[in-house]
Amino acid sequence: MKNDVLIVDDDRSVIRTVKRILTRAGLNVYVAESGEECLNHLEKGFQGLILMDIIMPEMDGWDTIDEIVKRGLMKDIIICMLTGKDEPGERMESLKEYVIDYIRKPFNMETLVDVVKNYLSYLK
C-alpha cells in the first residue's frame, strides 16, 4: 500500500512514461486506461496513491472521483490530479476536498517522484 500507485490515464504514452519513472523509483505501479478500470481496481481493494488524468473519454477524472465517493471507495486512497488542463472549472468545486494535489503535464521527473513519495508516506 505504501508503495502502490495507480495511474489513471487514457493516453498510453503518458502511462508508459509515468510508469517507467515511478517503477525506477522503486514503486509498485498499476494502470487503468479509463475511469471504469480505475473503479475496478478500487473494488478489488487497491489502496495507495491515484494519479488521475482529468480529460478522458466517457468518464472523465471528475466523474470518476464522483463515482468513487458515491460507491464509498474513498478509503485509504489519496488522489492527485495529473493534468495538462490549466484551471479546474466550477463543476469540480464540490469534489475539491477529495483531491490533495495537482501535477501539471509536462512534469518534471524529480517533482513527480518527490510529490508521489511524499503522499505515499502518509499511508501506513
Place this chain on the structure above:
Amino acid sequence: MSVNTITIIGSSAGGPRILKEIFKELPVLNGAIVLIQHMPEFINIPFCESLDQLTDMKVKIAEDWESLNSGVVYIAPSGRHLLIHRNRQIRLVKGEKYHHVCPSIDVTMKSLTPQGGIRHIGIVLTGMGNDGAEGIKHIKNVGGITIAQDEETSIIYGMPKEARLTGCVDMILNPGQIREQLVNLMNLQ
C-alpha cells in the same frame, strides 16, 4: 494563559507541498498557528506527524475546548469546523459544509474577534475555489495582517486569487517569503 498572536493558515489542493516549504526548519514562534488544510480524514495524523518533523514548533491535531498556546501549530481535523472561541480556545463544531468543505478556512478566520493586545494574521495558500476570501476580509476588518500566496508558486491559483480580489490582502508572497514574514511578525520565542 492567552497568546499574543494567532495566525490562521488556510490551504487546499497542493497545500501539503507548500506547507512543507514554509515549515521546514521553522523555529519556535511567539504565538499560535492554526492550520486548515482540506484533506481526507485518514491522513490527518500522518500529515501532522510529517509537519512536526520539519519544525521546532509543536504540531498537533486540534482538540475541542483546547486552549491556544504559544509555539504550537494546531491542525484542524477533517469533518468539523474549527472556531476560535474568544481568541483563547479551540471549538470543533459539526456543521454543514461551507464552500463544499468542512473544515472551512472562512469559518475559522471569521471566528476571530478584535481584542486588545492580540494580533491576528491570516494567510491563504494554494487551492481551488474561494474559501478563505471572506475570512481574509474579516481579518483585515478586525485589524489583522493578511497574506496571499503568489500566482507563480500556487499549484492552483484559485483561493489566493479570490483573496486578493477582496482588496484586503496586505502582502502577496511566495512560500519562502511567507516563512520570513511569519518569523518577522510572530517574533522568535
